Amino acid sequence: MMRYQKKRRMSRQKTTILVIGIIIVACAGIVLKFGIVSAADNNAKTSITTASANLVTFTTGINGVIASTDVPNDQKVIKLQAYVSQVKTLADTICRDQRSTIYYDVLPIHNTCEKAHSQLVDIGTSSAAIYSYITDEIVLSALLPKGSTSNGLSDTYDLWNRTSSLLSAAKVGEEANNIKSSLQKAVDGYRDAWKSLVDANSKQDSSGFNAAKTAVQAAYSSLQSQKDVSITQLDALDTLFTSKYSAFISTTKG
Amino acid sequence: MGNQKTNTFRHMRTVFSSVILATVALYSILTPFSAAASPSCDPTGSLCQIDTLLSLGDSMQQIGAPSISDPSWLKPHVTFTYSIATKGNITADMTEFRQLVNQTLNDARGWSRLNLTFNEVASGGNLTIYLAEALQMTSFSANGCSTSWSCTVGNTIIINQDRWLAATDSWNGGGGNLRDYRNMVVNHETGHWLGHNHLHCSGPGQLAPIMQQQSIDLEGCKVNPWPLDSELWSTRL
Numbered sequence: 001m002m003r004y005q006k007k008r009r010m011s012r013q014k015t016t017i018l019v020i021g022i023i024i025v026a027c028a029g030i031v032l033k034f035g036i037v038s039a040a041d042n043n044a045k046t047s048i049t050t051a052s053a054n055l056v057t058f059t060t061g062i063n064g065v066i067a068s069t070d071v072p073n074d075q076k077v078i079k080l081q082a083y084v085s086q087v088k089t090l091a092d093t094i095c096r097d098q099r100s101t102i103y104y105d106v107l108p109i110h111n112t113c114e115k116a117h118s119q120l121v122d123i124g125t126s127s128a129a130i131y132s133y134i135t136d137e138i139v140l141s142a143l144l145p146k147g148s149t150s151n152g153l154s155d156t157y158d159l160w161n162r163t164s165s166l167l168s169a170a171k172v173g174e175e176a177n178n179i180k181s182s183l184q185k186a187v188d189g190y191r192d193a194w195k196s197l198v199d200a201n202s203k204q205d206s207s208g209f210n211a212a213k214t215a216v217q218a219a220y221s222s223l224q225s226q227k228d229v230s231i232t233q234l235d236a237l238d239t240l241f242t243s244k245y246s247a248f249i250s251t252t253k254g
Numbered sequence: 255m256g257n258q259k260t261n262t263f264r265h266m267r268t269v270f271s272s273v274i275l276a277t278v279a280l281y282s283i284l285t286p287f288s289a290a291a292s293p294s295c296d297p298t299g300s301l302c303q304i305d306t307l308l309s310l311g312d313s314m315q316q317i318g319a320p321s322i323s324d325p326s327w328l329k330p331h332v333t334f335t336y337s338i339a340t341k342g343n344i345t346a347d348m349t350e351f352r353q354l355v356n357q358t359l360n361d362a363r364g365w366s367r368l369n370l371t372f373n374e375v376a377s378g379g380n381l382t383i384y385l386a387e388a389l390q391m392t393s394f395s396a397n398g399c400s401t402s403w404s405c406t407v408g409n410t411i412i413i414n415q416d417r418w419l420a421a422t423d424s425w426n427g428g429g430g431n432l433r434d435y436r437n438m439v440v441n442h443e444t445g446h447w448l449g450h451n452h453l454h455c456s457g458p459g460q461l462a463p464i465m466q467q468q469s470i471d472l473e474g475c476k477v478n479p480w481p482l483d484s485e486l487w488s489t490r491l
Contacts, residue, residue, distance in 0.1 A: 063297035141313035227311040242300045
């Protein structure tokens with residue numbers, strides 16, 4: 001009987017030790033896990049803050065270049081391209097270490113990290129759209145003739161006919177499609193007005209000639225207004241960029 | 255009664271002055287704040303002045319405004335008369351001079367596009383066209399003419415014989431031939447008579463305006479003996 005009781009007591013002691021052991025190990029695990037999670041969370045916060053500060057630095061830098069009167073425009077465009085790359089790199093690297101941990105989904109900062117990453121991707125995309133638009137607009141502008149008014153009527157018509165074909169063949173990105181078609185329409189209108197003038201001249205049609213002269217002037221004004229159309233289109237892209245930028249900055253402040 | 259009027263006037267003057275002073279003060283105070291409140295680009299949060307990178311505006315500026323002269327068929331026909339004369343020791347072939355002047359003045363590429371005809375008469379006429387020895391040039395005008403170039407003085411065109419016989423370094427260097435130079439110099443001086451002043455080259459590789467001093471400097475333009483469309487006007491018509 002005594003022996004039996006002694007055996008039972010020992011068994012109970014073993015169980016207790018085992019349970020305590022399990023509890024200790026579990027507690028250690030939880031403490032360790034929360035330690036890792038907490039460290040990852042802090043690192044993520046630092047990454048977001050750093051990315052935000054870097055973005056402001058890069059943006060201030062590119063604005064300094066754009067405003068400079070010493071830097072030629074082609075160099076400014078190259079710097080803008082570099083700025084776009086910088087923003088894309090920020091998007092790739094923000095919370096990178098945290099996103100690679102197995103605890104990422106349970107990190108308290110998970111949502112903020114994801115949001116900041118996505119916002120930086122948006123800023124990269126919208127700045128790339130601005131760069132793409134500007135480079136395409138430069139290509140289109142280079143196709144326009146210079147000092148083209150001293151030629152004869154037929155020569156002028158031929159010149160604008162060639163310009164129309166060049167524009168038509170020019171390949172541009174999605175952002176510059178509107179300005180391309182708007183410019184094409186204006187150039188075609190100008191070319192057609194000169195054609196009317198050539199025709200009226202060959203027919204010696206005085207009323208037709210005078211009407212065509214007026215049409216040429218109107219088409220010229222329409223052509224000139226394309227610079228304003230271009231500015232409006234760039235403004236729209238710039239507004240989009242600014243809104244994405246503000247959204248990111250407010251997120252990272254919060 | 256008189257004192258009362260004077261007091262009222264003084265009072266009104268004080269009030270008026272106070273209002274003016276207050277307005278000026280208010281404007282001075284508010285102006286800096288208004289300026290500060292005006293929207294400006296934040297260089298830490300936007301791409302400022304990004305539209306300065308656009309180039310369409312510059313390209314548009316380089317497309318000159320259309321300048322369309324009425325074609326000759328749309329203008330009333332006018333006939334001018336001219337006579338040929340010489341001064342000094344002339345070695346050039348005068349028959350050739352006379353023929354070339356007439357051909358130039360009535361050429362379909364020239365001032366005749368203004369619906370003009372130039373008829374030669376034995377003497378007098380609307381203008382006199384001289385072929386003059388270089389040394390005689392200043393006798394027409396000490397300031398307006400030189401021994402180096404041709405010139406126009408009033409209703410008298412004077413072609414410098416040295417230029418007629420050999421053109422100029424500028425012209426020859428630009429690939430022009432003597433026949434074209436002779437057309438050019440007659441058209442250029444006739445242009446002055448028609449009311450034109452000098453022009454400059456509109457851009458490298460462009461045809462020179464007839465009123466450019468092509469004898470002296472082509473300025474990067476191509477030699478051109480005939481008036482451009484944009485030059486087809488005259489104050490004499």
